[in-house]
Amino acid sequence: MPELPEVETVKTYVYERVLHKKIKNIKVLDKKLRWPIDTKKIGNTKSKTIKLVTRRGKYILLQFDEPMLTIVIHLGMTGIIYFRKISEYKKRKHDHLVLYFDEYVLVYNDVRKFGSIHVTNEPSNMFLLKGLGPEPMSEGFNTDYLFDKANRRTCSVKELIMNQKVVVGIGNIYAAEALFLSKIHPSSSANKISKKKYEILVKNIKQVLSKAISMGGSTIKDFVNAEGKPGYFTQELLVYKKKYCPIHKKNLISNIKISGRSSFFCDKCQKL
DNA sequence: CAAGACTCCTGTCAGC
DNA sequence: TGCTGACAGGAGTCTT
Numbered sequence: 597m598p599e600l601p602e603v604e605t606v607k608t609y610v611y612e613r614v615l616h617k618k619i620k621n622i623k624v625l626d627k628k629l630r631w632p633i634d635t636k637k638i639g640n641t642k643s644k645t646i647k648l649v650t651r652r653g654k655y656i657l658l659q660f661d662e663p664m665l666t667i668v669i670h671l672g673m674t675g676i677i678y679f680r681k682i683s684e685y686k687k688r689k690h691d692h693l694v695l696y697f698d699e700y701v702l703v704y705n706d707v708r709k710f711g712s713i714h715v716t717n718e719p720s721n722m723f724l725l726k727g728l729g730p731e732p733m734s735e736g737f738n739t740d741y742l743f744d745k746a747n748r749r750t751c752s753v754k755e756l757i758m759n760q761k762v763v764v765g766i767g768n769i770y771a772a773e774a775l776f777l778s779k780i781h782p783s784s785s786a787n788k789i790s791k792k793k794y795e796i797l798v799k800n801i802k803q804v805l806s807k808a809i810s811m812g813g814s815t816i817k818d819f820v821n822a823e824g825k826p827g828y829f830t831q832e833l834l835v836y837k838k839k840y841c842p843i844h845k846k847n848l849i850s851n852i853k854i855s856g857r858s859s860f861f862c863d864k865c866q867k868l
Numbered sequence: 869c870a871a872g873a874c875t876c877c878t879g880t881c882a883g884c
Numbered sequence: 885t886g887c888t889g890a891c892a893g894g895a896g897t898c899t900t
Binding site for chain 1: 871873
Binding site: 598599602630631654670671672673674708710711724758760767768769770836857858 | 891892893894895896
């Protein structure tokens, strides 16, 4: 499911509910995720108060009173976080972790178990966070930076911008959208695209992500609440899973595989 | 370092 | 209705 805008929305949702709240109890219902949940380490967060809720790339960080003690959550493809009143909470299929607060529980649920939950004392050095590229909305992600990264690679431009070591937060959907807006073919070799094109691409990445973030309040909440509604940004999408190009209206959107992932584009707008 | 294949897991949907 | 195979918004690991 989640790329940067979705994770940002979930982060805000969690932030509003758990900031300054103390974890009263913890239940690990199913430790099997991408890496098994370390029951003992997660237990260390009991009786601790959440001081900060932040996001780094597609990771959500719950930071505690105790210096540096942090829960790191990745939603994988199907991870969701939802809240219930304690009295109304009934275990659902694929619930993995339950954090008990005064009146509410926070539940991590993940059908495909591609997500992960870690506890670390040193988030900046934690193996999953250490090598991450810059945030796409930051100044560090700019034309010069991306052009420099691209020049040393032969992979496709789509793989380049989806590589979390190059820039964080972009997944299959927003990669397709940003490339369409920039009129760049997703299969183009990263090192054969002009600097001018990268300038346009950087601008469009920032634009499409910030627009998606700004719309994060609507249907994503239902998704967060595990109500099973589809992603909120779907009505705004231009090429992802679309049949026709919004510009060349009779032209069918192409769908090819690039390193195993569906890649949608318009062959009239986006030439190789 | 870079690139490619492989892997984890469950649910859904199209086609027969 | 049931079976089968393809596919799903991710990313680490292993090998070359």
